[in-house]
Amino acid sequence: xxxxxxxxxxxxxxxxxxxxxxxxxxxxxxxxxxxxxxxxxxxxxxxxxxxxxxxxxxxxxxxxxxxxxxxxxxxxxxxxxxxxxxxxxxxxxxxxxxxxxxxxxxxxxxxx
Numbered sequence: 001x002x003x004x005x006x007x008x009x010x011x012x013x014x015x016x017x018x019x020x021x022x023x024x025x026x027x028x029x030x031x032x033x034x035x036x037x038x039x040x041x042x043x044x045x046x047x048x049x050x051x052x053x054x055x056x057x058x059x060x061x062x063x064x065x066x067x068x069x070x071x072x073x074x075x076x077x078x079x080x081x082x083x084x085x086x087x088x089x090x091x092x093x094x095x096x097x098x099x100x101x102x103x104x105x106x107x108x109x110x111x112x
Contacts (some may be wrong), residue, residue, distance in 0.1 A: 036072040039065050
């Protein structure tokens with residue numbers, strides 16, 4: 001499981017969708033982490049302010065930051081997979097080949 005680049009995603013389709021959101025040159029993990037840390041800090045400050053006095057605009061900002069943080073984590077996973085395994089097209093081609101080999105192996109075992 002540790003060598004599976006799609007393991008951070010619910011399905012291969014979700015992995016493909018995440019990879020498609022970042023075509024061409026991916027940002028570096030350092031840049032993504034920096035932006036992620038800033039968003040997390042900002043959201044924490046907003047949550048603290050909201051605990052003192054509710055505010056709909058700050059609630060909306062917290063929700064927007066949560067969505068941004070989720071997207072940044074997706075981008076970070078896609079960037080890590082790219083660094084470790086290569087382009088998404090190659091990853092998916094290898095995964096399809098492994099699936100075909102596994103299906104063929106099961107077919108041969110059943111036939112024997």
